[in-house]
Amino acid sequence: MESMQMGRAFTLIEPGPVVLVTTNDGNKDNVMTISWTMVLDFSAEFAITTGSWNYSYTALRDSKECVIAIPTVDLIDTVVGVGTCSGSDTDKFTKFNLTRVQAKHVRAPAIRECLANIECKVVDIVTPYNIVVLQGIAAYFDSARGEKRMLHAVGDGTFTVDGRVIDRKKMMRDKLPNGI
């Protein structure tokens, strides 16, 4: 996985993929599946919705760190599996054969099998809405990976896979940040 320019990291989240979020509680690593995510800013500020109903939440809140990992379609059963068991009684990295890669700035691990990873610091938690505000601080992209199609959770137990790409860069030139 090569480093990715932080100013491009929002392009991983904006299309709305289901993501894996890793945490470390000071003792052990954990990973959860999150499909409620949003870009807040071109400068790699993101939001995710989560709360105490997720076992990872305590580690996220207390360590103030996580890694957002972007899985692709070949990982569908890992995504669903991670989302349907709990770190309270399961080592999900072992169960789902996920390879931890040590992150540079946070204790939570990156995931080798994912297309991209974004190391994040928790900036704030907007408690009335369970919105966790994250600042991306480093990003990595595996451009050598053959499968790059992301998954979109519909929320009813089905997932939509990325289909064809439509290019409107020329029409949108004036609306895009420099260098994107």
Place this chain on the structure above:
Amino acid sequence: MESMQMGRAFTLIEPGPVVLVTTNDGNKDNVMTISWTMVLDFSAEFAITTGSWNYSYTALRDSKECVIAIPTVDLIDTVVGVGTCSGSDTDKFTKFNLTRVQAKHVRAPAIRECLANIECKVVDIVTPYNIVVLQGIAAYFDSARGEKRMLHAVGDGTFTVDGRVIDRKKMMRDKLPNGI
């Protein structure tokens, strides 16, 4: 467009489609393109990121109402066009041949050409992060529409179209709200 159960409306936003958001400032209607959206709750609470850089923002903040309309791939040039001009000098409904449908609970109009429409009230604006918290109050879905594939903005001027659907309802049964 038939009424859609409010408890299912999150399934329109969770997959991360680019959306059109209509407003009415008490005088005239406007519409903007928004790709930074997130589900906050199964009970149809949503977040969008926007701010004073969008002309619609004043109407959204002051009227405390909007409609989220979900466009499909056949509307790609409308989506990009709406997102690259301003209601300050353009009647976008006329320019892009969008048909207004009177909403039931808000002054902002629904859009006939879209796959679905969600009438929303502004619950809060989390100003440090430009997060507008919305409560969906009525939803409509055009099941007779042939084209149902949504668009996902990547953020670099390209858009990914919904591809194939993968069903994992059985694996996820225990995680889904009742009736979904």
